[in-house]
Amino acid sequence: MTTAGIIANPASGKDIRRLVAYGSVFDNQEKVRIVRRVLLGLEAIGLDRIFYMPDYFGIVSRALSRIDISIPAEPLDLPLTGTQEDSVQAARMMADQGVGCIVTLGGDGTNRAVVKGNGSVPILPISTGTNNVFPAMVEGTVAGLAAGLIAGNQVPLAESTFAHTQLEVVMDGEPVDLALVDAVVYDGVFKGSKAVWELEKVHTAFLNRAQPENIGLSSLGGQLHPLQAHEPLGLCLELGKAGRSVVAPVAPGVIREVHIRRQRLMKVGEEIDIQLKPSVLALDGEREVEIRRDQSVAIRLAGKGPIVVDVPSTMRAATQRKILAPDVDGEPKHFRTD
Secondary structure, three states: OOEEEEEEOOOOOOOOHHHHOOOOOOOHHHHHHHHHHHHHHHHHHOOOEEEEOOOOOOHHHHHHHOOOOOOOEEEOOOOOOOOOHHHHHHHHHHHHHOOOEEEEEEOHHHHHHHHHHOOOOOEEEEEOOOOOOOOEOOOHHHHHHHHHHHHOOOOOHHHHEEEOOEEEEEEOOEEEEEEOOEEEEEOOOOOOOOEOOOHHHEEEEEEOOEOOOOOOOHHHHHHHOOEOOOOOEEEEEEEEEEEEEEEEEEEOOEEEEEEEEEEEEEEOOOEEEOOOOOEEEEEOOEEEEEEOOOOOEEEEEEOOOOEEEOHHHHHHHHHHOOOOOOOOOOOOOOOOOO
């Protein structure tokens, strides 16, 4: 049976950075419209079933109410908490159901939660959050087609996906959490409002994605040592008042000069101890872990991260196999039109 999953976060795109920067609000009605197009893309490929995460706004159920698709779409039997734990549990349940691909709508934090629940099922992340690096701005219709091709095993994963690294939080010798883009040591004691927006309090930034065209802390590393998503490398930056000057877009509409005292490349498996204690560790833009003075905490670059769908590569692989444009007359196998 071929199945796909959809996890749409109703809380993404609404954090404090709309007040301290110039980020736009991504409302849930737009997410409904995107999901509707994703569903129609999945319908065109022709899967057996779709599972989706329920939520307090009803993003997927509202999307379904305006279209008529033949694929059964089933909400997970998931008690909602209104926290990121919903995405963690939904991803875990979808993996247990054997879905072939999970489409996510959200930001870096949403996808981090999904990967914490499941890191083995390919995910197709659509950006609807803030300062996003991990998910991409991709048209929902095309995303649905690509996800259907992956879930239906119609294109090889070797040609349509890539393995992403991740940053692991190692506390007293054991991995306890992860980040997909950046782990930031923040000079503070309490997690507070979660989002990192006081840049002068950033002590160290660990990055495994660093491109100059990104926004957020990833853009700092992109000016010094660009790292692509598929590269098995990381970057550790120590910030301070003295050091190399870097000008970068650290938030929507906010361009700052930051000084980098030291930079260091990380290889897969390498750990770097956190020196500033007590402190707070922010993971993918949100303060999550409070570090006590007596704790031993390090960041490790791990090679076995999530499998990410590359939409352009997926569509090219389908074109090469003539899945959507067969040579013979008639409709291609598994392709539906109305």
